[in-house]
Amino acid sequence: MKLLTHNMLTSPGNARGFPLKIEGATVEEVETDFNAEFISRMVAKLEWDALLGALQQLGVAHQLPSAVPDKYAEDEAFLKALHHVLVEVEVMEGELVCPETAKRFPVKGGIPSLI
Amino acid sequence: MVLTSILSLVGTVLGTALDVACAVPVVGPLLKPLKFIFGAADDQSVTSLFTFLWNYRNFDFEHFMKSHKAALAVGQKTGDYCTGVCNYYEVMSEVITLTSGPFWHFVPMAEGVSRKESHDQFHCTMVNHLDAKPGQKILEFGCGFGEIGRQVAKISGASVTGLTMSNAEIVGGNERIHKAGLQDRCVIVQGNYHKMPFPDASFDKVFGVYCLKYSADLETAISEAARVLKPGGRLVSYEIIVTDKYDPTNKTHKYYVDNISHSTCMPPLWHAHNFRDAARKAGLVPHSEVDLCKPPAQPWYSCFERTYIHDVLSSPLVLNAVKLAETVRILPKSFFEFFEACIIHPTTDFTNAGRLGIVDGALMMVWTKP
Numbered sequence: 001m002k003l004l005t006h007n008m009l010t011s012p013g014n015a016r017g018f019p020l021k022i023e024g025a026t027v028e029e030v031e032t033d034f035n036a037e038f039i040s041r042m043v044a045k046l047e048w049d050a051l052l053g054a055l056q057q058l059g060v061a062h063q064l065p066s067a068v069p070d071k072y073a074e075d076e077a078f079l080k081a082l083h084h085v086l087v088e089v090e091v092m093e094g095e096l097v098c099p100e101t102a103k104r105f106p107v108k109g110g111i112p113s114l115i
Numbered sequence: 116m117v118l119t120s121i122l123s124l125v126g127t128v129l130g131t132a133l134d135v136a137c138a139v140p141v142v143g144p145l146l147k148p149l150k151f152i153f154g155a156a157d158d159q160s161v162t163s164l165f166t167f168l169w170n171y172r173n174f175d176f177e178h179f180m181k182s183h184k185a186a187l188a189v190g191q192k193t194g195d196y197c198t199g200v201c202n203y204y205e206v207m208s209e210v211i212t213l214t215s216g217p218f219w220h221f222v223p224m225a226e227g228v229s230r231k232e233s234h235d236q237f238h239c240t241m242v243n244h245l246d247a248k249p250g251q252k253i254l255e256f257g258c259g260f261g262e263i264g265r266q267v268a269k270i271s272g273a274s275v276t277g278l279t280m281s282n283a284e285i286v287g288g289n290e291r292i293h294k295a296g297l298q299d300r301c302v303i304v305q306g307n308y309h310k311m312p313f314p315d316a317s318f319d320k321v322f323g324v325y326c327l328k329y330s331a332d333l334e335t336a337i338s339e340a341a342r343v344l345k346p347g348g349r350l351v352s353y354e355i356i357v358t359d360k361y362d363p364t365n366k367t368h369k370y371y372v373d374n375i376s377h378s379t380c381m382p383p384l385w386h387a388h389n390f391r392d393a394a395r396k397a398g399l400v401p402h403s404e405v406d407l408c409k410p411p412a413q414p415w416y417s418c419f420e421r422t423y424i425h426d427v428l429s430s431p432l433v434l435n436a437v438k439l440a441e442t443v444r445i446l447p448k449s450f451f452e453f454f455e456a457c458i459i460h461p462t463t464d465f466t467n468a469g470r471l472g473i474v475d476g477a478l479m480m481v482w483t484k485p
């Protein structure tokens with residue numbers, strides 16, 4: 001599960017089940033091609049605080065600012081740092097915990113299960 | 116493994132040679148039945164049937180059929196078919212892929228156009244109905260191994276999230292995403308479309324193919340699809356339904372339609388008006404509705420007719436041969452029951468119900484969210 005995916009997952013049937021807390025995670029880093037346009041397009045769709053929270057829970061070091069910079073589309077250093085955390089950091093195993101009900105959902109083989 | 120590869124290679128070579136030969140005037144049409152016998156190993160053909168038999172020679176069909184029937188009974192009693200869906204696709208996702216390839220739905224076909232080309236065409240049709248654009252976020256619910264989503268992503272440049280239920284599907288779907296090199300834009304998530312694990316207004320477009328037929332609660336499923344859709348977004352549903360001609364008091368009608376549901380662990384099929392009502396209740400606005408298989412396209416079930424698979428599977432000769440093979444233990448225990456319920460019935464009942472005009476498998480419905 002990439003953090004790009006985590007960023008859009010919520011506890012099923014719970015309007016306040018976002019963002020899911022990540023616990024006991026095994027993380028892998030996979031190098032992928034950088035596509036500035038793609039990452040730049042994603043920025044507007046992100047829940048920024050949820051992303052920063054996830055990074056903190058995973059203990060992944062990063063160089064992201066606490067808020068999205070104004071001229072992010074031209075900021076290559078920013079887009080590269082974002083590319084790394086969004087698509088190169090992969091949660092392989094672990095659990096997603098609903099912030100509202102504490103219900104737990106597994107991540108197995110990199111795939112989140114929210115049944 | 117080796118035998119499977121040889122069979123599929125032989126199947127592919129012969130399949131291609133036959134395609135060429137069948138196009139020859141006069142003798143061509145006479146060769147057509149051979150196509151069914153030696154089609155490709157992942158298409159509807161005898162080659163694929165043998166590959167399947169070989170791969171599953173040690174499979175516990177007895178256990179599968181027991182759990183399949185028990186899960187159907189639970190679904191019929193409680194209206195919750197989720198356990199049944201998981202149980203069915205845990206096994207059938209591989210079986211369907213082996214015997215029919217990556218397409219678990221019917222699409223319009225035309226004379227002289229191959230099944231694969233017809234599905235490619237369908238993927239473009241889907242992209243058009245979705246009005247999918249680069250950078251958009253699209254959800255495909257009930258995605259199976261996710262082939263349609265990957266094709267939509269490839270053709271349109273959009274990102275596609277697949278949502279489906281069984282373990283086998285998410286693992287197989289994830290592998291296929293990696294094989295296609297689409298891991299930056301495609302992802303698969305395990306979840307129930309009646310209770311989607313996504314926030315409100317998170318997708319530009321949402322679609323489902325041949326999956327709402329598994330819902331015993333269409334209103335909830337469609338309201339969930341509408342909820343995760345952004346205002347201005349589209350919901351596209353391509354489903355198999357009963358038509359106005361279907362008369363539940365007619366025994367023959369009911370026999371075919373019930374069999375379709377029972378063989379794949381589904382609730383009774385819905386009618387188009389059930390979809391329209393559910394969408395209206397969910398606050399969606401009708402955009403378009405087309406039957407993709409209006410002539411000159413061949414009927415939606417024509418894939419079974421053109422390969423003669425319907426004729427072969429519905430012949431008593433084949434049934435008795437399979438029964439005999441199980442008795443003398445060439446085939447595993449309970450294979451006959453499985454073969455009849457999960458392979459023959461879907462093929463023959465779809466074809467028969469389609470010929471009667473009581474079931475339609477090519478309705479494309481599109482709504483927008485205001």
Ligand SMILES: C[S@@+](CC[C@H](N)C(=O)[O-])C[C@H]1O[C@@H](n2cnc3c(N)ncnc32)[C@H](O)[C@@H]1O
Pocket residue numbers: 197200204217218219220256257258259260261262263278279280281284306307308309323324325326329330
């Ligand atoms: C006939 S297959 C169609 C697969 C794919 N859409 C296609 O047409 O090739 C039906 C799919 O719906 C899924 N499904 C059924 N009920 C579901 C539910 N409640 N939530 C999510 N997926 C479901 C099944 O797991 C299966 O993948």
